[in-house]
Amino acid sequence: MKDVVITLPAFATVRDGVRHFFGTRNQPDRLETDAGVTVVAVKQVHGTDALIVDRPLRTDETFDGAWDALITDQPGVLVTVRTADCVPVLLHDPQRGVVAAVHAGWRGAVAGIVLKTLEAMKRRFGSEPSSVRVGIGPAAGPCCYEVDEPVLARLRASFRGWRSVVLECGRDKAMLDLRELVRQQARSVGVEEGRIHSVNVCTICHPDLFFSYRREGVVNGTMVSGIVLLRRQARA
Template structure:
């Protein structure tokens, strides 16, 4: 079990977790290379909401989805607002937000489905992407866990929602915590640190570190511990351990790129019979 970065050709790259059975689902974490967008979104910007040319973004989405063998026109993506709303998507949602941001599922930060060939697609640039697979029930999920979503428990709530909607058992669910800003670079103020202490009272020392008076939060570990509390097996949680700020030559990073940049995407889709 590990996180690997694969070259797909034409300077396109995919991060993936080896524990996710590719006979059941396809998934990936996009890098920032191999697209058509111009600075400051160069080059594989997959976000429609950052000021890039929408035609370039749509071309980037087609390029990346084609490299994974997924239908870009069926992408389902939400308007991410750093909340904890989770939506179960169905065949009727196919294509929502794929070409136009106004058509995305409003006010939502996690998606779940059991419909094959329906790619779930979220955008990131330092926040934590979490993907889920239940190989027994053949159900998937994806969550946007920035600091607000992490404090709100969106990863654990996604597990609970998959349990309620599809009859999943948390012990069967595999989760992958993708590339995101790491504890090395994620410095926060006292107010944010206090929210993490409140949300993780028993784990605050593992989640928050003080270095010469500077406070750093470990979003990766916060989400891992949250998933353990939700009932996932320790061996079923994979972590990329990849900092988007340290490695922003490969990934978009809001902090490292000065606040104006593109977005990478996490994507997951069930395969059909």
């Protein structure tokens, strides 16, 4: 049977009061959820804004606008993002009872969307980066993800350690490791290495498991990834 979703038990489990998943192309078109779970999905625009959900939701509630990160402290609110080569990043602060889902393409990653999401979690809920767990999902890997000078110029301008996440392969071209960029950014603000877990699988290399804009040249589909608090967690 083909994989429908991928999980990272080292990142979060039901015993932690959390359920999470990274989707594959074999997910059903309609996301099935448990009774009492409300799915939040929003328009994504490769930006760095985060939607904060800090109140109970109606099951039919929608949000006008565009965000590439969603944060909540509400049990039963499943925050989701869609990707097809970009990096899905899931965050969990077990101390404050907060979760987040982040859509990090190269634009968002270079602009610091993961850093800004961690900042928003701290500002609104008091989450310290040292308490946050990070799950990094399947994405275009450094084996296949070639970028050109416009991307490299923005990376060089925003990330001091840019050389550690690229392999130069020609004039003004390089292979970019988006997952490693996200990992290093998280570590730079205090997320502990042992709390960062990654699915080291390239979406471009595995057409049986993933849609890929780079491989297919069009958006034939996207994968849904998400995280939900199953119960309210005590805050320190």
